[in-house]
Amino acid sequence: MVDIPYDRIADIPPAEVPDVELYHPRSWWTRYVFSQDAKVIAIQYALTASAIGLVALVLSWLMRLQLGFPGTFSFIDPNQYLQLITMHGMIMVIYLLTALFLGGFGNYLIPLMVGARDMVFPYVNMLSYWVYLLAVLVLASTFFVPGGPTGAGWTLYPPQAILSGTPGQDWGIILMMSSLILFIIGFTMGGLNYVVTVLQARTRGMTLMRLPLTVWGIFTATVMALLAFPALFVASVMLLLDRLLGTSFFMPSLVEMGQLSKYGGGSPLLFQHLFWFFGHPEVYIVALPAFGIVSDLISTHARKNIFGYRMMVWAIVAIGALSFLVWAHHMYVSGMFPQFGYFFATTTLIIAIPTAIKVYNWVLTLWRGDIHLRVPMLFALGFIITFVNGGLTGLFLGNVVVDVPLSDTMFVVAHFHMVMGVAPIMVVLGAIYHWYPKVTGRMLNDVLGKFHFWVTFLGAYLIFFPMHYLGLLGVPRRYFELGDAAFIPPSAHSLNAFISVVALTVGFSQMVFLFNLAWSLFKGKASGGNPWRATTLEWQTPETPPGHGNWGKELPVVYRWAYDYSVPGAEEDFIPQNQPPRATQVVQGAAS
Amino acid sequence: MVVALILLLVAIGSVLFHIYSPWWWTPIATNWAYIDHTINITFWITGFVFVAVIAFMAYCVFRFHHKEGRRADYNPENKRLEWWLSVGTGVGVAAMLAPGLVVWHQFVNVPADATEVEVMGQQWQWSFRLPGKDGRLGTSDVRNISSDNPMGLNRDDPLAQDDVVIENGELHLQLGKPVKILLRSVDVLHDFYVPEFRAKMDMVPGVVTYFWIKPIRTGTFDVLCAELCGAAHYQMRAKVIVDEEREYHAWLEQQKTFAELSSGNAIVKATYQSGGK
Numbered sequence: 001m002v003d004i005p006y007d008r009i010a011d012i013p014p015a016e017v018p019d020v021e022l023y024h025p026r027s028w029w030t031r032y033v034f035s036q037d038a039k040v041i042a043i044q045y046a047l048t049a050s051a052i053g054l055v056a057l058v059l060s061w062l063m064r065l066q067l068g069f070p071g072t073f074s075f076i077d078p079n080q081y082l083q084l085i086t087m088h089g090m091i092m093v094i095y096l097l098t099a100l101f102l103g104g105f106g107n108y109l110i111p112l113m114v115g116a117r118d119m120v121f122p123y124v125n126m127l128s129y130w131v132y133l134l135a136v137l138v139l140a141s142t143f144f145v146p147g148g149p150t151g152a153g154w155t156l157y158p159p160q161a162i163l164s165g166t167p168g169q170d171w172g173i174i175l176m177m178s179s180l181i182l183f184i185i186g187f188t189m190g191g192l193n194y195v196v197t198v199l200q201a202r203t204r205g206m207t208l209m210r211l212p213l214t215v216w217g218i219f220t221a222t223v224m225a226l227l228a229f230p231a232l233f234v235a236s237v238m239l240l241l242d243r244l245l246g247t248s249f250f251m252p253s254l255v256e257m258g259q260l261s262k263y264g265g266g267s268p269l270l271f272q273h274l275f276w277f278f279g280h281p282e283v284y285i286v287a288l289p290a291f292g293i294v295s296d297l298i299s300t301h302a303r304k305n306i307f308g309y310r311m312m313v314w315a316i317v318a319i320g321a322l323s324f325l326v327w328a329h330h331m332y333v334s335g336m337f338p339q340f341g342y343f344f345a346t347t348t349l350i351i352a353i354p355t356a357i358k359v360y361n362w363v364l365t366l367w368r369g370d371i372h373l374r375v376p377m378l379f380a381l382g383f384i385i386t387f388v389n390g391g392l393t394g395l396f397l398g399n400v401v402v403d404v405p406l407s408d409t410m411f412v413v414a415h416f417h418m419v420m421g422v423a424p425i426m427v428v429l430g431a432i433y434h435w436y437p438k439v440t441g442r443m444l445n446d447v448l449g450k451f452h453f454w455v456t457f458l459g460a461y462l463i464f465f466p467m468h469y470l471g472l473l474g475v476p477r478r479y480f481e482l483g484d485a486a487f488i489p490p491s492a493h494s495l496n497a498f499i500s501v502v503a504l505t506v507g508f509s510q511m512v513f514l515f516n517l518a519w520s521l522f523k524g525k526a527s528g529g530n531p532w533r534a535t536t537l538e539w540q541t542p543e544t545p546p547g548h549g550n551w552g553k554e555l556p557v558v559y560r561w562a563y564d565y566s567v568p569g570a571e572e573d574f575i576p577q578n579q580p581p582r583a584t585q586v587v588q589g590a591a592s
Numbered sequence: 593m594v595v596a597l598i599l600l601l602v603a604i605g606s607v608l609f610h611i612y613s614p615w616w617w618t619p620i621a622t623n624w625a626y627i628d629h630t631i632n633i634t635f636w637i638t639g640f641v642f643v644a645v646i647a648f649m650a651y652c653v654f655r656f657h658h659k660e661g662r663r664a665d666y667n668p669e670n671k672r673l674e675w676w677l678s679v680g681t682g683v684g685v686a687a688m689l690a691p692g693l694v695v696w697h698q699f700v701n702v703p704a705d706a707t708e709v710e711v712m713g714q715q716w717q718w719s720f721r722l723p724g725k726d727g728r729l730g731t732s733d734v735r736n737i738s739s740d741n742p743m744g745l746n747r748d749d750p751l752a753q754d755d756v757v758i759e760n761g762e763l764h765l766q767l768g769k770p771v772k773i774l775l776r777s778v779d780v781l782h783d784f785y786v787p788e789f790r791a792k793m794d795m796v797p798g799v800v801t802y803f804w805i806k807p808i809r810t811g812t813f814d815v816l817c818a819e820l821c822g823a824a825h826y827q828m829r830a831k832v833i834v835d836e837e838r839e840y841h842a843w844l845e846q847q848k849t850f851a852e853l854s855s856g857n858a859i860v861k862a863t864y865q866s867g868g869k
Binding site: 079152153159160163165252254257260267303304305309311333334338339341342346352353356357360368370371372378381400401407408409465469473478480481485486489491492565566568 | 645
């Protein structure tokens with residue numbers, strides 16, 4: 001038997017790491033509330049994001065009640081409907097997914113996976129969370145202010161976002177912009193931390209090309225977010241100035257409620273360019289961490305190295321870079337300069353190539369694997385299906401002329417829910433089942449987990465797959481009710497009712513998951529330190545859950561890449577990254 | 593293996609749904625069948641990839657799921673396979689992009705013989721304007737808007753006097769005549785959307801946008817607003833009627849020009865002013 005290592009295993013001498021002076025909590029408050037430990041901050045981020053995400057989930061039920069059974073629920077009026085869709089979208093995209101992937105998973109996993117004791121700037125990291133919490137509270141407060149939250153749609157397009165024909169024009173929109181500004185400030189503090197930690201605080205032997213793909217995904221997404229959020233920041237500030245001080249960055253001469261307004265000379269399209277310069281990278285800010293995490297789930301549970309690791313890394317970087325060149329594909333019918341269409345359609349469809357490579361490599365990782373169909377693996381499979389589906393419909397919408405009939409219809413709603421709603425949520429859920437044992441020391445219940453997976457996956461597919469066909473038919477989005485239109489047959493209304501029923505079912509099945517999370521915390525089976533027999537460093541901590549400083553006395557030393565599963569000749573079907581090469585296994589004829 | 597079977601059924605079920613779904617695009621009423629063809633090409637290519645990837649995945653789950661004693665292969669990469677897959681994907685992408693760009697070229701280049709029609713959006717209704725005998729639309733400005741000049745035409749512009757103004761009514765188009773639809777908004781974003789036309793474009797205050805179509809069948813079609821424009825967005829409706837040449841001209845004869853509308857108003861106004869003194 002020959003040990004064929006993927007990369008050169010150098011015999012690295014144990015690191016002489018000077019002890020890092022960590023901040024040590026002195027009281028309950030500094031340990032659990034104003035904590036500077038990335039793991040505690042991660043849990044704070046995750047709980048806050050999940051809490052506001054649950055609010056957004058409930059909002060979606062109300063939307064579906066209205067869409068499925070128009071006229072039945074008198075407590076939903078057209079204004080409230082617009083407020084529902086706006087808050088649902090904004091919360092899900094920014095305050096749930098972005099915060100959960102970067103603030104939650106990023107904080108927990110980056111230091112552990114790179115072999116660091118903590119983030120490099122723990123104090124700033126703590127501030128990041130508290131500013132994020134403030135942003136969430138400001139956002140939530142709009143439900144209680146006069147006029148309620150803004151109903152401008154999550155894209156907040158001026159002029160309507162700040163004019164009186166739109167609900168939430170007085171307080172809602174002001175607080176929304178303020179909340180976004182706070183979110184970006186908070187994120188920037190956290191994001192700088194993640195980037196510097198990955199670049200500067202990796203343990204000995206952890207080269208960039210030995211990083212788990214989870215870290216690559218979160219790292220690249222964070223770099224992108226640091227470049228993209230400033231565009232939203234300036235757009236928010238300018239829109240706020242237009243609203244509060246009567247400037248006209250985005251406001252041309254126009255009539256408001258029959259009167260010539262005080263505005264003049266601004267450009268509504270400028271806002272759209274700024275918004276989507278942020279907004280498209282935002283899609284990948286959510287997707288890349290999901291790509292990274294799902295790669296590790298698949299590899300671990302198929303007991304096989306991720307196929308084409310180097311290509312996977314370059315694909316993540318290429319997608320990240322290209323995603324800054326495609327923003328105007330959200331604006332094909334915005335009235336922008338029509339010749340832009342050629343350029344943006346081409347760049348958009350080119351992104352399909354690195355993205356497709358990732359999909360091929362995921363399924364090729366399954367080939368000749370030893371696939372354990374545990375709950376995290378099921379969610380990973382569910383991710384692949386929903387992501388492939390949503391990615392392929394992106395080829396419709398990215399191809400400029402095909403977008404013309406489909407844009408602003410339910411096809412778009414179905415597409416982006418599949419690709420950046422359902423698919424990333426599949427990864428979030430799979431990742432929670434995967435890392436819950438590390439965070440709590442206990443396993444989540446398997447039977448409840450499988451029930452949760454099948455209802456969520458099949459239900460979500462039944463909601464969003466048929467929805468594409470409503471869009472093909474021509475049903476527009478953001479409609480309180482469809483009303484009389486000759487082209488919409490009665491069967492379309494039946495389909496809407498069906499979708500609503502499934503949506504409520506899937507929504508309620510999440511309660512099973514919440515129950516599982518709470519129940520397993522106390523009654524779950526003890527997991528031990530490495531229940532999945534995984535290779536990456538976070539599973540090799542001396543304590544589970546990992547203590548303050550993560551590693552006890554000595555930092556781990558890394559000798560190999562993150563994917564030494566089922567190495568020929570090895571006794572076990574996994575070799576942890578910090579396991580030194582054994583003399584008997586030294587490479588003989590590595591070429592074979 | 594139940595899991596593999598369910599995965600496969602998701603793929604097969606999706607294809608069957610696609611074939612038998614009663615929800616499909618509306619019968620087309622303009623020259624933009626090219627767009628439908630491009631969508632069809634895209635459906636074929638993406639449908640093939642979707643089924644292939646999921647079937648492969650389902651097979652792997654079926655064939656390689658964990659059994660006692662199974663051990664996975666160790667196979668870090670395969671440069672040749674990865675390059676072939678990339679190149680194949682590139683070819684598929686090009687096969688969708690190329691026709692898309694060709695049709696986009698047609699879409700943005702208006703034929704020289706197209707006549708102009710203006711659609712104006714405001715919260716929450718549509719107005720229309722057709723050129724008069726001179727064949728040209730007069731200038732307009734949002735600052736000219738008043739109760740007797742709802743579209744804000746320039747009173748001093750001779751070209752505007754014979755423009756046909758239809759406030760909050762129906763628009764008629766002539767069968768077989770290419771028409772450039774100029775789009776204008778006086779307040780917020782709107783989008784002139786007729787599903788049967790396939791074409792649509794946002795209306796942006798401060799600029800004039802456009803698309804062009806050639807109606808290929810007669811009929812009455814719903815106009816919807818496709819860009820969120822505030823509380824009554826969903827109620828912003830109108831009708832477009834495509835007529836044969838004779839009916840079209842008969843309808844056109846009945847419409848009032850800007851001069852007719854404003855002279856009527858001017859009389860009313862004069863009476864009011866003298867009465868007030």
